[in-house]
Amino acid sequence: xxxxxxxxxxxxxxxxxxxxxxHSAAIRLLRGLRMADPASGLSAPRLxxxxxxxxxxxxxxxxxxxxxxxxxPTITRLVQELERAGLVTRLPDPNDRRVSRVxxxxxxxxxxxxxxxxxxxQLATAVAALPAAEQRLLRRAADVLERxxx
Amino acid sequence: xxxxxxxxxxxxxxxxxxxxxxHSAAIRLLRGLRMADPASGLSAPRLxxxxxxxxxxxxxxxxxxxxxxxxxPTITRLVQELERAGLVTRLPDPNDRRVSRVxxxxxxxxxxxxxxxxxxxQLATAVAALPAAEQRLLRRAADVLERxxx
DNA sequence: GACCAATACTTAGCTTAGCTAAGCAAAATA
DNA sequence: TATTTTGCTTAGCTAAGCTAAGTATTGGTC
Numbered sequence: 001x002x003x004x005x006x007x008x009x010x011x012x013x014x015x016x017x018x019x020x021x022x023h024s025a026a027i028r029l030l031r032g033l034r035m036a037d038p039a040s041g042l043s044a045p046r047l048x049x050x051x052x053x054x055x056x057x058x059x060x061x062x063x064x065x066x067x068x069x070x071x072x073p074t075i076t077r078l079v080q081e082l083e084r085a086g087l088v089t090r091l092p093d094p095n096d097r098r099v100s101r102v103x104x105x106x107x108x109x110x111x112x113x114x115x116x117x118x119x120x121x122q123l124a125t126a127v128a129a130l131p132a133a134e135q136r137l138l139r140r141a142a143d144v145l146e147r148x149x150x
Numbered sequence: 151x152x153x154x155x156x157x158x159x160x161x162x163x164x165x166x167x168x169x170x171x172x173h174s175a176a177i178r179l180l181r182g183l184r185m186a187d188p189a190s191g192l193s194a195p196r197l198x199x200x201x202x203x204x205x206x207x208x209x210x211x212x213x214x215x216x217x218x219x220x221x222x223p224t225i226t227r228l229v230q231e232l233e234r235a236g237l238v239t240r241l242p243d244p245n246d247r248r249v250s251r252v253x254x255x256x257x258x259x260x261x262x263x264x265x266x267x268x269x270x271x272q273l274a275t276a277v278a279a280l281p282a283a284e285q286r287l288l289r290r291a292a293d294v295l296e297r298x299x300x
Numbered sequence: 301g302a303c304c305a306a307t308a309c310t311t312a313g314c315t316t317a318g319c320t321a322a323g324c325a326a327a328a329t330a
Numbered sequence: 331t332a333t334t335t336t337g338c339t340t341a342g343c344t345a346a347g348c349t350a351a352g353t354a355t356t357g358g359t360c
Contacts, residue, residue: 015278019270021292026176098337120169128165141291142171248308
């Protein structure tokens with residue numbers, strides 16, 4: 001009998017089922033959270049992009065697009081919106097005038113903190129209510145997922 | 151010192167961080183999967199709705215909206231698209247002429263299977279490549295997440 | 301039985317977020 | 331110097347969500 005993790009073409013029913021459940025869970029999780037804070041205009045993609053800009057320092061639009069796994073035009077627009085809201089600014093690159101680096105403003109950093117807290121509050125509260133063992137489980141699952149997603 | 155899971159108003163930094171990571175993971179996971187199959191037109195929301203229709207039998211639009219956690223107009227449109235694609239049909243309710251029940255067609259059931267397989271294939275393959283212990287971990291995490299999401 | 305409120309869905313019209321294709325300007329290369 | 335490549339933008343499309351306002355039906359109330 002072949003050892004289990006050998007099969008390649010069909011991923012195997014158990015893995016497929018797990019993938020399917022994670023997929024559904026992701027959809028519902030984001031739907032539950034979508035636009036938790038219309039006032040500050042911090043939708044999921046904006047929050048996510050702003051977070052990258054805040055934590056990975058000033059970076060080029062290409063790098064941001066790569067990190068966010070979206071195409072260049074999407075990033076162009078997202079950054080324009082964040083800029084319009086005063087959350088980020090752009091610096092010209094002195095060495096290469098094609099590129100444009102983005103950095104968070106003080107307001108951006110402030111709003112990120114407040115906004116992500118508000119946005120994931122429901123989820124965070126639900127997580128906090130779980131027994132410690134399940135919280136640990138979710139943390140380890142997040143590790144695995146982050147690796148999986150690349 | 152107070153025992154840990156007691157605090158309520160701020161969910162606590164560990165839970166908040168876990169929530170934040172799950173949030174990010176969900177965004178990136180869905181971005182990676184979005185429109186894996188443009189040919190069959192099976193986007194995530196359609197797949198998700200079709201799946202509910204297939205497995206929870208004929209159900210009213212309101213019930214579907216509830217299950218999918220979206221507002222009525224969104225469901226109206228989604229169902230119109232699925233109908234146009236021949237994946238579902240509508241039955242009038244004999245007792246109440248306001249309501250309209252949706253059921254999957256044979257084609258709908260067929261396409262669901264093929265489509266979801268294609269759509270989550272990347273993810274399923276990645277999951278299948280994990281050591282058994284991590285696959286188990288993800289399954290248990292999916293249990294917890296499904297409860298969490300309600 | 302006539303009205304009125306509630307319910308189930310639809311329509312209209314907006315926003316956001318993604319895409320491709322095509323363009324422009326700067327840099328790198330031949 | 332001419333060409334290609336790179337980084338970003340513009341134009342224009344689609345999908346998926348929303349609210350507000352409509353229609354039709356049901357059911358309750360005087």
